Amino acid sequence: AQSVTQLGSHVSVSEGALVLLRCNYSSSVPPYLFWYVQYPNQGLQLLLKYTTGATLVKGINGFEAEFKKSETSFHLTKPSAHMSDAAEYFCAVSEPISGGYNKLIFGAGTRLAVHP
C-alpha cells in the first residue's frame, strides 16, 4: 500500500518569508500527486497536482511543487508567505482501486502559521 509522509505537523514562518512544506511518498508505480489546502471548518481545496509531464507544477495562490522521482518527494513552496496562507495543507497520492478507479491516500497534514 502506498503512503504519504509530511515532515512537520506545524510550520511557522514570517510574512514575506519562503514557505516550504515537505511531502514524501511511497509508490511502486508513477504516482499522481496532489496538494490540498484546508481553511478552518471548511472542505479541502486543490492547490495543484502532478500527473505527467513537467515536474515543476504551478498552482493557485502562488504555490508550486516539484516532483522529484529520485527523492520520492513532492515539496510545496511559495516564495513569499502571506497572512492569508495560514491553513492546513495536505499532500496526497492517488492509488488505483478496483474497476480502474482511484482513491487518494493523504498525509497527516501540516498546519502553516504566518506571523507578522
Add this chain to the structure above:
Amino acid sequence: SQTIHQWPATLVQPVGSPLSLECTVEGTSNPNLYWYRQAAGRGLQLLFYSVGIGQISSEVPQNLSASRPQDRQFILSSKKLLLSDSGFYLCAWSVAGEQFFGPGTRLTVL
C-alpha cells in the same frame, strides 16, 4: 459547473443515537463518491467509496455504514453513535483522479 453539498453543516448527537449525513453532487453524472473522516489533529481517513448506485466499498471496519440510493447521492449512517465517531466528515467526488470536496459536517458526539 459541478457542486457538492453536505448537510447538516454541524451536528451534536448523544452517544447511542442514530446518524444520517447526506451528500449530493450536481452537474455531473456517475461520479465516484467518497466519505472521509478527519479526527481532531489528524489527517483524513477514507471511510467508504462508491463507483455506482448501490456499490459501496468500505476501507476500515467501524460503526458506520454508507449507501448510495441515487447516482448523485451518498449517505453516511450509524445505528448507534460512539464517542469516537466525533470528527469532521467530508464527502468528495472525483473525475480523472482528482477529488473535489464538499464543505464538510462537524459531528460532535456527547
